[in-house]
Amino acid sequence: MISSHHKKALEVLAFTSSEEDFYNKAVKALSLLTRHKWAVLFIYSRDTNTLKAKAYRKDNKCEAPFNLSLADTPWVSMYLDINEKTNTYCFSHNTEFFVGTPLENACTYQSQLFFDSQGRPLGHIATLHNEKIKQHDEDKHFFHRLSQRISLEYQHFKTHEAILSLKMVESTSHMMAFVDKNYTYRMVSKGYENFFKTAREKIIGSKVGELLGQENFNNTVRKEIDFCLSGNEVNAKYWLAFENSKRIFFDVNLTPCLDGMGNVLGAVVSAHDITETKLYEDRMIEFAHIDSLTDLPNRRYLFERVREQIAKFKRHGGTAVIFFIDLDEFKEVNDSYGHAAGDEVLKEAARRLKASVRQEDIVARIGGDEFIILITDDNDLTHNILESKLLAEKMLSVISQPIDVSNHLVKISGSIGIHLINEKDCSVDDIIRKADVAMYKAKQYGRNRVYVG
Structure with a gap:
């Protein structure tokens, strides 16, 4: 008693x-x-x-x-x-x-x-x-x-x-949801309902893959939910592709929901559509790496890629080839036809150089009338001086074709210095300097020619 x-x-x-x-x-x-x-x-x-x-x-x-x-x-x-x-x-x-x-x-x-x-x-x-x-x-x-x-x-x-806490999920205007251990929606907020333009009653009881798309779920979302269901907080950012090729970039937080006994009931999802922010950031990054006149990668981008190659060579060995191209007598084009015409010549030279190599090769404008081409993972070129010279001579041939600028046929030529990068090269500046010296050697020997340094 x-x-x-x-x-x-x-x-x-x-x-x-x-x-x-x-x-x-x-x-x-x-x-x-x-x-x-x-x-x-x-x-x-x-x-x-x-x-x-x-x-x-x-x-x-x-x-x-x-x-x-x-x-x-x-x-x-x-x-x-x-x-x-x-x-x-x-x-x-x-x-x-x-x-x-x-x-x-x-x-x-x-x-x-x-x-x-x-x-x-x-x-x-x-x-x-x-x-x-x-x-x-x-x-x-x-x-x-x-x-x-x-x-x-x-x-x-x-x-x-x-x-x-879960009841609070329903009332918020933010995109929030509660997903159980079977990947089933049990609660969704008004904001979630509005974003997906689907009534709450239809979302609750459905699977995550049914709302987000099975491919999105299998390839991206499921692993994040699984990590959360094992008791971990998750912050992830990823693209999801929906119908009509619409892509949305989400910033997602997942928090394990525990009962009073410490057991995981499911995951509380908080998501934000940050597509515009992501696109803006990507544009800023692109602008920082792209030459605005020719739309080619710029000096900063090229140097980063060369730096990556040096690190790769130190780990695994290998070679790459770099072509340093300078347009001959380009100042005379500007003096004779004006800077607008000179810009058109630079854009056409850039287009022709890019067309002369593979899509995966890097063609960059590093300033003025100077271009650099970086080629990797091509055994015929990176291990063969003769093949590299033949490609460089092809570049000179396409550059020297007349360019129509405002009903004037402008003819230019170029000088190319070649340097084969290998594991002995230890800095980007040293590699560019060697290719630059080779290019000036080509000019010294009469321009419109190739020199291997």
């Missing part, structure tokens, strides 16, 4: 409104049970290995909360040996670890851990007095029962807290 004060102790725990309220009611319930001077709830922090104490006196006075280092208390073994969780009592006359706290003269007479569903200590309850008082067997039994009730109420509180 449960006594009236035991029953009242259990009733105090019900209907907690917050975690702080829960702890306050737990320690008050313990005070109703004990005949000792203090009832204390110790909350354990794994991160700091400390105990936060909440003490309640029999005269209905709450002591100010204080912290203890677990290592300084006699409860170390109690927390470490969780096999003792079913029946853990600690009787101690050691008061040193209470010095400087409201419990300075107290002795510990009874302590019991309470746990989450995974068997991890959440804390413990204890009764203390400044002199030894005999505790009745009935109270010892109920002490254990109260610790179990505290564990259960804590789990219920956490589950209720999770449900309230």
Whole structure:
């Protein structure tokens, strides 16, 4: 038969409104049970290995909360040996670890851990007095029962807290949803409904792959959800392709939703369409790497690619070939026909050079009338000086064809320096310098020719 004060102790725990309220009611319930001077709830922090104490006196006075280092208390073994969780009592006359706290003269007479569903200590309850008082067997039994009730109420509180969080998902105008472990929508926000132009009733109960597309789900989304369902928070950004070739770039946050027992219920999804921002950023990156006149990669882009090749050669060996092209007597074009005509000549020269190599090869304008071509992964060229010279002579042939500029036929030529890059080359500047020196050698030997450096 449960006594009236035991029953009242259990009733105090019900209907907690917050975690702080829960702890306050737990320690008050313990005070109703004990005949000792203090009832204390110790909350354990794994991160700091400390105990936060909440003490309640029999005269209905709450002591100010204080912290203890677990290592300084006699409860170390109690927390470490969780096999003792079913029946853990600690009787101690050691008061040193209470010095400087409201419990300075107290002795510990009874302590019991309470746990989450995974068997991890959440804390413990204890009764203390400044002199030894005999505790009745009935109270010892109920002490254990109260610790179990505290564990259960804590789990219920956490589950209720999770449900309230999910209810908030429905009311927000942001794109939010709750997806269970079977990849099924269980809750979606108004913002989610509006974005996909699909009634909430149709989304709820459907699979993620049905709404986002099975290919998007299989290739991109599923792995992120799976990682979240294993208990991890996820932030990911990715493109998804929808009907009519529409592509959207999402910034997605996934948060595991746990019940009061620490089990993963599913994933809370928060998504933002940042397509415009992504496209703008990509354009800025492109502008930083593209020559605005010829639409070829610029000096910065070329140097980055050459730097990558150097790193690749150091790891795996290999070769690449670089062609440094300078248009001969280009200043005379500007002087004779004007800078607008000179720009047209540069654009046509760029088009012809690009057409003379493979699509994967890099043709860059590095300034003025200078161009560089980088060719990699072509054994015929990168290992054969003769083949490289033949390609360079083909480039000179196409460059020298007359260019029609405002009804004027403009004829130009070029000088090309060649350098074969290998693992001995250690810097971008050194590689460009060697190709540049070779190009000037070609000019010295009469222009419109090729020189291998």
